[in-house]
Amino acid sequence: MISALLAAALAISPAQFEKSHFGSAQKAISAACGTYPPIAISWDAFGQDRGGRDQFTRGGLGFLVMGLKSVCGDATLKSDFKMQISRIVISQAYGATDPMIYVSDRALHIEYLWVKGEAGPDADVVAREIASRLRGEEMEAP
Numbered sequence: 483m484i485s486a487l488l489a490a491a492l493a494i495s496p497a498q499f500e501k502s503h504f505g506s507a508q509k510a511i512s513a514a515c516g517t518y519p520p521i522a523i524s525w526d527a528f529g530q531d532r533g534g535r536d537q538f539t540r541g542g543l544g545f546l547v548m549g550l551k552s553v554c555g556d557a558t559l560k561s562d563f564k565m566q567i568s569r570i571v572i573s574q575a576y577g578a579t580d581p582m583i584y585v586s587d588r589a590l591h592i593e594y595l596w597v598k599g600e601a602g603p604d605a606d607v608v609a610r611e612i613a614s615r616l617r618g619e620e621m622e623a624p
Contacts, residue, residue, distance in 0.1 A: 496523065510549050519568055519590070521543070522570070537602070538596040546570070546608065550612070553612050570591040580603075604622075
């Protein structure tokens with residue numbers, strides 16, 4: 483019971499998450515990539531999966547920031563990122579164990595199955611997948 487109360491106390495609302503995480507992510511991504519496409523979280527994709535949403539809000543945007551720092555460390559990929567991406571959309575996925583990362587209409591989509599108690603996506607995997615999309619490589623089917 484105490485662990486359930488502690489978990490509930492650590493969970494934050496979507497609005498609180500955006501207010502507390504977007505600013506620092508914006509600064510870090512802008513410093514690394516020279517641009518900051520707005521981030522949108524598809525909160526509706528979590529549906530009734532409160533555990534998944536809470537796991538995402540606890541984990542933050544570190545996977546994205548670290549992944550983009552790695553990608554934008556390469557001058558060519560940094561230029562490609564600035565030219566190809568105008569926004570970032572993060573969403574809950576169902577059934578996929580690896581992040582599904584693709585570009586559609588200049589939006590970088592990151593879909594991942596956040597599960598209560600499980601780590602978020604690995605930043606190195608995210609970086610490799612973003613780099614592949616920027617190079618024009620198709621995402622492998624899940």
